[in-house]
Amino acid sequence: MSGDTAKTSTVTGAHADPVTERSPLNPLRWKALALLCAAFFMVQLDAQIVLLALPSIEADLGFTPAGAQWVMSSYLITFGGLLLLGGRTADVAGRRKMFMLGMLLFGAASLLAGLAWSSEILIIGRVGQGVSAALIAPAALALLMTTFTDAKELSKALAIWAANGAIGAMAALLIGGPINDTIGWEWLFFINVPVAVLVLVIGPKLLKESRAEERVGFDPLGALTITLAVGAFIYAVVETPTVGWASPRTLLLLAASVVLFAVFIVIEKRVASPMVPLSLFRNRNLLGGNVVMLLIGMVTFGAVLLVSLYAQQVLQYTALAFGVATVVYTVMSTVGSQIGSRIVAKLGFRNMTLIAVVIMGAGVVWLTRAPVDGTYFVDLFPALVLFGFGLGMGFVSVSIAALTGVPEENSGIASGINTAGFQLGGxxxxxxxxxxxxxxxxxxxxxxxxxxxxxxxGFWSMVILTVVGIVVTAALFKAPKKAVAA
Known part of the structure; x- marks a missing residue:
């Protein structure tokens, strides 16, 4: 049987045993999945929901044009930079505990961001959201993987989870534009508060605490170096549109990031309980899945930013009009993720990822020809249909690929790596x-x-990234000998 097939020994972990697989099924497992998906949807949504509201926020709080990007970047930097630390903390301290703590902090940070009376307060709120999201996302996925003890049900739950994440990443424009133009940008943050309260109330009733079954050390030095390395790298690339790639600041930050990554690898090879066991990356599907997830994140965030700027600054759409215009994008991503979750076991995630990335690329190619006097149904609609459908399929297949074969004791860190790939890519x-x-x-x-x-x-640069994604998928994913249903 191929390594590309979602099967018992790989999906549940390389060290799964028959006793664990025959354990009684949790009667609340599907309700728990709904709760975990709601939390994951929320943290994915908040990465981009402010995109169409940036002009309003800039005007109300006195941001400079260069400073306004930090409303998005502060969330991405803290979320992506702390995900590995959040994943390992969940494995060691308890996944439900970290999930609930993250939800409490997320609700409080969202309330602060909505009440922000200055640009500095809003950035503090967004940083708080990013830190708490780094606790929520890996803990939630690790809880999912320990809640479902049946291999077939776990495959289905992972597909639902991945589809939900894809929809959350793409629904931001649909939700953000109308909210900004009707009740105000503050409600982009306030809507998180009741969701956080609901999760805090019912979470303890649906979720069981879990930790790594094998004793796992915390590795504080490794946690510090990888967090600083990722943070320096993201900060460098976020600032390049303002200061340039060749500026001393950019070069120093990139150099510091490379050195810190090298130090991290040395530490992980020598410590008894590494934060990120390097042996995980011997799995080609896990390695390929995370690299492709990084590229999908780059194309998604980059293309969405460009198409929103094109629609508003060239075609003169309002934020509300463009938000409504993206409904087809969200619908097609839902369709793509649902179809993908049903056929991934038959096609294998290698074949499905190749198909998905090609479809995404076709959508971006369509956008490269967008003219100054373009129209919605000729120049935007076909591209949004293709891109949304391909992204929905791709997110599902790549998420499953990146988690297949991960031992249970490393599920938190593996899910952190997977989610970090998308955010860093963004x-x-x-x-x-x-x-x-x-x-x-x-x-x-x-x-x-x-x-x-x-x-x-800019759209052509995104096309190039999809080509790289195709090459990486073909090179790193194991090809199935035959299509086998899970």
């Missing part, structure tokens, strides 16, 4: 798309023509 994608769009803007003197030239170049 930060990189925004930086790349912005840098390319600025560098290749026209100089004709016609504002719309010049902006549009930059956006078309």
């Amino acid at each position: 930060a990189l994608g925004v930086a790349v798309a912005t840098a390319v769009a600025v560098a290749y803007s026209g100089t004709t003197g016609d504002a719309k023509q010049d902006l549009n030239a930059g956006y078309q170049s």
Whole structure:
């Protein structure tokens, strides 16, 4: 049987035993899944929900144009930078405990962000959201993997989880634009508070505490170095549209990140209980899944940023109009994720990922031809249909690939790595798309023509990333000998 197939010994962990697989099923497991998915949807949504509200936030709180990007970047940096630490903390201290603590902090940080009376307070709130999201996401996925003890049900639960994450990542525009233009940007944050309260009330009734069955050390030095390395890297790429790739600040931060990553690897090889067991990356599917998830994050965040700028600055859409226009994007992502969750076992996640990334790439190629006098049904609608459908399928297949074969004691850190890939990719994608769009803007003197030239170049950079994704999938994922249903 192929390593590309979701099967008992791989999905539940490399060290699963028959006694564990025959353990009684948790009668509340599907309700617990719904609760965990609601939390994951919320943290994925908040990564992009402020995108269409940035002009309003900038005007109300006095952000500079360069400073406004930090409303998004502060969340991405803290979320992506602390995910590995959050995943290992969940394994050691208790997954339900960290999940509930994260939800409490997320609700409080969202309330502070909604009440923000200055730009500094809003950034503090967003940092708080990012820190708490880094606790919630890996703990929630680890809880899912320990709640479902039947291999077939676990495969289904993972597919639902991945589909939910894809929808959350793409529903931000649909939700954010109408909320901003009707009741105000503050409610982009206030809507999180009742969800957090609900989870805090019913979570203890549905979720059982779990920790790594094998004793796992905390490795504080490893946690510190990897967090600083990731943080320095994200900060460097986020600032490049403002200071440039060749600036001393960017080069020093990138150099510091490389050195810290090297120190981290040395530490992980020598400590008795490493935070990230390097043996995990011997699994080609896990390695390939996380690399492709990084690329999918780059294309998703980068393309969404560019298409929103094109629609608002070239086609003159309002935030509300563009938000409504993206409903097809969210619907198709839902369709793609649902179809993907049903056929991934038959096609294998290698084949399905290849198909999904090609479809995403086709959608972005369509956007490269978007003209100054473009129309919705000719220039945006087909691209949103293709891109949404491909992203829904791809998120499902890559998420399953990245978690297949992970031992139970490392489920928290593995889920942290997987989620970090998407968030880090998002930060990189925004930086790349912005840098390319600025560098290749026209100089004709016609504002719309010049902006549009930059956006078309930015879309081509996203096409290149999808090609890289296809190559990585073909090279790293194990090809199935035959399609076998789970």
